[in-house]
Amino acid sequence: MSLKGARVVVTGGAAGIGLAMARASRDAGAHVAVCDADGAAMSAVDGEGGVIARVADVTDEAAMTGFFDAVAIALGGIDVMCANAGTGGPAGPIETLGLADWRACLSANLDGAFLACRWAAARMKAQRSGLILLTSSTAGQHGYPGRSPYATAKWGVIGLMKTLAMELGPHGVRVNALCPGAVEGPRMDRVIAMEAAAKGLSEAQTRALYVRGVSLRSWVTAEDVAATALWLASPAAARISGQAIAIDGHTETLAP
Numbered sequence: 720m721s722l723k724g725a726r727v728v729v730t731g732g733a734a735g736i737g738l739a740m741a742r743a744s745r746d747a748g749a750h751v752a753v754c755d756a757d758g759a760a761m762s763a764v765d766g767e768g769g770v771i772a773r774v775a776d777v778t779d780e781a782a783m784t785g786f787f788d789a790v791a792i793a794l795g796g797i798d799v800m801c802a803n804a805g806t807g808g809p810a811g812p813i814e815t816l817g818l819a820d821w822r823a824c825l826s827a828n829l830d831g832a833f834l835a836c837r838w839a840a841a842r843m844k845a846q847r848s849g850l851i852l853l854t855s856s857t858a859g860q861h862g863y864p865g866r867s868p869y870a871t872a873k874w875g876v877i878g879l880m881k882t883l884a885m886e887l888g889p890h891g892v893r894v895n896a897l898c899p900g901a902v903e904g905p906r907m908d909r910v911i912a913m914e915a916a917a918k919g920l921s922e923a924q925t926r927a928l929y930v931r932g933v934s935l936r937s938w939v940t941a942e943d944v945a946a947t948a949l950w951l952a953s954p955a956a957a958r959i960s961g962q963a964i965a966i967d968g969h970t971e972t973l974a975p
Contacts, residue, residue: 720953723748726794727952730777730835731804732770733760735906736854736899739941740801740948745769747949752790754783755804777804777831787838796846799952800839802832803854807910808868810917821868828872832879836894840887847891850952853880854944855896855963857970864973865917873898877963884961893960895951900967901929901938935968 727744731737732753741764745751752771755761765772771793775786790797808824809816832853843849858866859873877896884894901907915925930936944966950956951964 720949720955721748722799722949722952725749725798725952726796727751727799727801728790728794728797728835728839729753729801729803730831731755731854732772732801733757733764735904736897736902736941736944737801737803738764739945740803741770742767743942743945743949744799744952749799750794752786752794754786777834778826780834783831783834783838797839797842798849800835800843800849800851801854801948802835802839802851804828804831804835805854805872807906807913808866808872810865810910810913812865813867816868824868825872825875828869829875829879832876836879836883840883840892843892844887844890849892851880851883851887851892851894852948852951853894853896855880855898857898857900857965857967858973859896860898860963860965861970861973865914866973880963881961888960893951893956895960896963897944897947897951898963898965898967899939899944900933900965900970902944903938903940907938932972933968933970937968939966939968 727749729737729741732741733755741751741753754773754775756776758774761772761774773786775782806827809820853876855876856873858870859877863870880896911925915922947966
């Protein structure tokens with residue numbers, strides 16, 4: 720699907736889903752800008768070519784303002800905002816969790832989405848067009864035992880998406896949420912290790928629980944999510960807004 724000439728911004732774009740969306744958008748002809756808090760990873764992305772890469776932490780308002788100012792100069796505007804940055808947060812029963820870890824998880828997932836959406840909304844309303852894609856999770860559609868901060872944050876992302884779809888729809892702006900399931904890669908490897916330790920299971924047992932809870936009995940890839948993002952940014956999805964779209968092989972349940 721062509722995005723020739725479109726201006727696409729991706730937060731959390733140094734790895735995983737964000738990097739896959741940035742690459743897919745670039746390869747489809749878009750002008751792409753990404754940010755991430757990981758400076759080393761951003762250097763690698765910048766070296767690929769065709770993508771504007773800046774180091775910025777989505778929980779830092781001043782840093783994000785600087786990034787968005789640079790985007791405005793480089794791209795002259797925005798057509799697609801992928802508010803993707805987030806973190807998995809801690810694992811364990813709620814009585815074992817610390818308030819600082821709770822707040823850090825909500826901040827990365829919700830404050831970052833708020834800052835990205837606020838900036839994009841003002842510009843998209845003025846041009847009366849645009850698409851905002853927020854990365855939620857199947858954890859934003861189910862309960863998630865042992866991961867209450869993450870589930871709470873991702874449900875919050877869905878609430879933000881639904882509200883912005885109503886606010887911005889009359890101005891020609893669409894807003895949707897991507898809800899990936901278990902996505903293959905280093906990030907999920909870390910989650911598996913963390914959950915296995917919290918539950919007293921082996922990593923192999925924890926992986927098996929994830930697969931067993933999905934109808935297609937498989938994981939998804941970052942490229943699967945990026946392909947859905949490209950479709951939503953295309954004319955084929957011109958009337959799709961206010962939707963939380965799962966890319967997960969149909970999650971039946973999240974592992975207890």
